Amino acid sequence: MNGHAQLFPTHTMKIILPDATIQEVPGDPASLLVILDRLGINPAEVIVSRNGKLVPEDAVARGDDEIRIIRIAHGG
């Protein structure tokens, strides 16, 4: 187990994907860019909120943050 995981041993980060499915991952601190990359999502095509507040994609998520990824629909 690495140091980060020990810092927040009981925390689970909740990631709400654009299709409304939910992924729960260990709460180790991670840049949203890394999280999006792991999910295969291009940061230019989404906006991301952390605990309900919009954040830039280089923000860090950790602990029991709730991350919501919103796809920007074309057109309008």
Add this chain to the structure above:
Amino acid sequence: MKPGEDAPAGAERCSLCGELPVIRMSGPDRHLCAAHLIADLEERAARTIRERELVRPHDRIAVAFSGGKDSTALLIILSRLLPAWDDVSLVAITVDEGIAGYRDDTIRAAEAVTKKLDIDHVCVSFTDLVGDDLDTLLVGRETQACSVCGILRRKALSQAAHNAGATKIATGHNLDDEAQSVLMNTLRGDLPRLVRTSDADSHDCFIPRIKPLADIAEKEIAAYLFVQDLFPFLPECPYTRHALRAEVRSMLSSLEQKHPGTMRNLIRSKRTIEKQVDRSAISEPLRCCLQCGDPCSGEFCQVCMLRKSLGK
């Protein structure tokens, strides 16, 4: 620092104040908080309008307003800039193409916005224009959805704008749309369309079209609306997956991510070509449609040709 709390010490802050940032922007690279993002976008739209002289005193601007994100942002920004202009008015125009499971929600969203902003609102439909909704027109020809829809929407919009006494038509095209169009026209080898002037079309027959958001990225527009609780959570048009634009869009946004400035560079190339090119040498001169009399480049306008091919 407890988990779930705001940014840790040393994390990025708004480049203009100490607040937490909501967006990272390029060209120049900066982080902005919600208040500065809103101010930045409205100022850039105002600058585009000023520098390209898109709005004149006594204009009545018909805003092509679908209720989607771009046109919602456009309508809000124009309504906020309005008090600074001399005797300018707005009218929102919504075209109901008749796309089941998609358009109904966006029209309701559109009506809520114009009501809140207290702006005149006109709705027109494809059924009014050609007697059928888009879903019916497209049976067996789904791959042509965007071109059929585009031709009819353009017509419905200019008709409604004309009836509303408009002197300009404003559309919500953003930087991403503009860059996509440059690449698509290039990929199709469509030089006349590539160099069709970006600013207000000066031909007398048409109501000039303006694109006040042409310098603003799609993602910036989405963020602008989200931080004001105005982001429309609406489905994507079900026909877009058939379109070349969807492929170009995804390709360009990957390139932009890896090489910031790609989209602006593409548009800059187009502008340079536009200035050099003798437009009359590559485009057909404007004539009047033999069927309906509307200005067009061939014998018949696109709407009349489409009507004929649909057996209407």
